[in-house]
Amino acid sequence: MTFFSDILARFYRTLIVKDRWLLLLRGLRVTLIIAAVSLVIGVALGVIVAVVKVAHSQKPKSAALKILNAVCSVYINVIRGTPMVVQLMIMYFVVFASSSNGVAVAILAFGINSGAYVAEIMRAGILAVDRGQTEAGRSLGLSSFQTMKEIVLPQAIKNILPALCNEFITLLKETSVAGYIAVEDLTKAGDMIRYSTYDAFVPLVVVALIYLVMVLGLTKIVGIFERRLARSDNR
Amino acid sequence: MPYGIKTADFNTEEHNIMKKFIRILTLALIATLCIGAFAGCGKTPTVDTIRKEGKIVMLTNAAFPPFEYVDGSDIVGVDVDIAREIAADLGVELEIQNMEFDGIVGAVQSGKGAIGVAGMSINEERLQSVDFSVEYVKSKLVVLVSSDNTEITTPDALTGKSIAVQTGTTSDVFASDIKDATISRYKSFLDAASALNSGKVDAVIVDEMTAAEILSANAILVQLADPLTEERYAIAIQKGNKTLLDAVNTTLNRLISEGKIDEYIYNHTAAGTEAEG
Numbered sequence: 091m092t093f094f095s096d097i098l099a100r101f102y103r104t105l106i107v108k109d110r111w112l113l114l115l116r117g118l119r120v121t122l123i124i125a126a127v128s129l130v131i132g133v134a135l136g137v138i139v140a141v142v143k144v145a146h147s148q149k150p151k152s153a154a155l156k157i158l159n160a161v162c163s164v165y166i167n168v169i170r171g172t173p174m175v176v177q178l179m180i181m182y183f184v185v186f187a188s189s190s191n192g193v194a195v196a197i198l199a200f201g202i203n204s205g206a207y208v209a210e211i212m213r214a215g216i217l218a219v220d221r222g223q224t225e226a227g228r229s230l231g232l233s234s235f236q237t238m239k240e241i242v243l244p245q246a247i248k249n250i251l252p253a254l255c256n257e258f259i260t261l262l263k264e265t266s267v268a269g270y271i272a273v274e275d276l277t278k279a280g281d282m283i284r285y286s287t288y289d290a291f292v293p294l295v296v297v298a299l300i301y302l303v304m305v306l307g308l309t310k311i312v313g314i315f316e317r318r319l320a321r322s323d324n325r
Numbered sequence: 326m327p328y329g330i331k332t333a334d335f336n337t338e339e340h341n342i343m344k345k346f347i348r349i350l351t352l353a354l355i356a357t358l359c360i361g362a363f364a365g366c367g368k369t370p371t372v373d374t375i376r377k378e379g380k381i382v383m384l385t386n387a388a389f390p391p392f393e394y395v396d397g398s399d400i401v402g403v404d405v406d407i408a409r410e411i412a413a414d415l416g417v418e419l420e421i422q423n424m425e426f427d428g429i430v431g432a433v434q435s436g437k438g439a440i441g442v443a444g445m446s447i448n449e450e451r452l453q454s455v456d457f458s459v460e461y462v463k464s465k466l467v468v469l470v471s472s473d474n475t476e477i478t479t480p481d482a483l484t485g486k487s488i489a490v491q492t493g494t495t496s497d498v499f500a501s502d503i504k505d506a507t508i509s510r511y512k513s514f515l516d517a518a519s520a521l522n523s524g525k526v527d528a529v530i531v532d533e534m535t536a537a538e539i540l541s542a543n544a545i546l547v548q549l550a551d552p553l554t555e556e557r558y559a560i561a562i563q564k565g566n567k568t569l570l571d572a573v574n575t576t577l578n579r580l581i582s583e584g585k586i587d588e589y590i591y592n593h594t595a596a597g598t599e600a601e602g
């Protein structure tokens with residue numbers, strides 16, 4: 091009993107006194123903004139890169155596609171080959187040295203990072219659709235664009251969605267390094283409470299719980315999607 | 326000879342992979358150079374541009390009470406009070422950016438913020454990257470140990486011990502020169518104090534006023550009587566930004582002559598807070 095009342099007292103002291111929970115709320119807002127906007131950027135970039143790579147694999151002779159494909163390959167290799175924190179700091183301290191808008195830089199850095207992973211997810215998803223599907227579409231007189239849009243992509247989405255959700259979950263958790271560039275996200279908010287209360291337990295555990303709840307919520311939503319998409323599989 | 330043919334095939338394949346690898350490496354290099362070209366264009370926050378934007382950006386690390394710390398959900402402290410006066414004298418708003426301490430000098434250098442106000446001591450390395458205002462506070466580095474520690478009673482006894490500091494601070498520089506000492510570098514002094522509290526390290530080196538704040542919150546720690554070095558705090562400003570340096574110095578000199586800084590320190594230390602409440 092004393093254990094619980096002790097924990098409760100600590101919660102009260104660290105979060106309720108002086109409205110410190112407001113810090114967490116503000117941090118959560120920043121975390122969500124960064125994760126959501128960079129996901130949009132990531133998906134947009136990922137689609138472009140994936141389309142270039144798939145188009146190149148279908149028409150390997152086209153010179154324009156060759157150059158685009160080389161650029162995309164470098165992008166994917168560099169982004170996947172370097173740590174997120176380092177990329178973030180390069181963006182903040184080198185590329186956008188004159189910008190003091192940490193959130194905007196973070197959004198861009200996480201978006202560009204996510205784009206490389208999304209591209210590979212999409213490419214794998216598209217390639218996993220049997221080649222016979224494309225051949226059938228083309229034989230029926232559809233253009234290659236129509237075949238892609240009407241036949242390949244709808245099937246590819248089923249492959250892509252679960253992996254894309256994992257990517258979003260990773261992205262959400264990865265934004266916790268944004269504190270490196272003076273962004274007050276959820277993790278940093280927890281640190282700030284830790285530094286002003288000298289209590290490590292409550293802020294860290296609460297921050298972890300908030301991340302956990304967000305991730306579980308996302309997993310749930312994707313589960314619903316997946317079941318909806320699987321309906322047509324039962325024949 | 327089948328064996329010979331196989332080897333030849335293998336070699337061409339390896340050769341191709343090498344070629345591809347070199348190509349990717351070259352492209353990566355070009356990309357890096359492009360980034361480097363961008364990097365040249367940092368900006369200079371002069372008094373004119375600050376007035377035009379209507380705000381002055383202060384870079385700090387809000388884990389250094391009483392100079393900057395988080396109260397409720399706001400960043401407050403002696404340095405914040407000083408920066409507010411600077412902003413008021415310039416007729417602009419104050420924006421505070423809370424970042425890692427070891428990144429502040431670099432960020433001032435590239436013009437990410439106009440002023441680095443973080444209880445920052447003047448030292449040789451920093452002077453090569455930024456200019457400093459007039460000194461506004463004199464402090465000392467002191468040693469904190471656990472109250473049951475009978476071994477470390479003078480600073481000389483730190484030789485060969487494990488010491489916690491905050492990364493990139495003058496404590497870090499000082500501790501790094503101690504013979505055979507193991508240094509743990511934390512993101513803040515308060516993390517360093519926690520490490521001492523839980524027995525992970527033997528001692529913490531920290532500025533005396535922050536030490537007083539740490540001691541008031543951690544009953545089992547004590548401070549050694551002998552200080553280590555003198556520290557002089559000043560505000561960091563981008564090199565050559567003369568107009569801003571003059572403006573900051575004018576405000577600082579006014580605050581010093583009015584006795585305001587001592588008043589701020591009193592307000593933000595344990596004594597002042599208790600008197601208030």
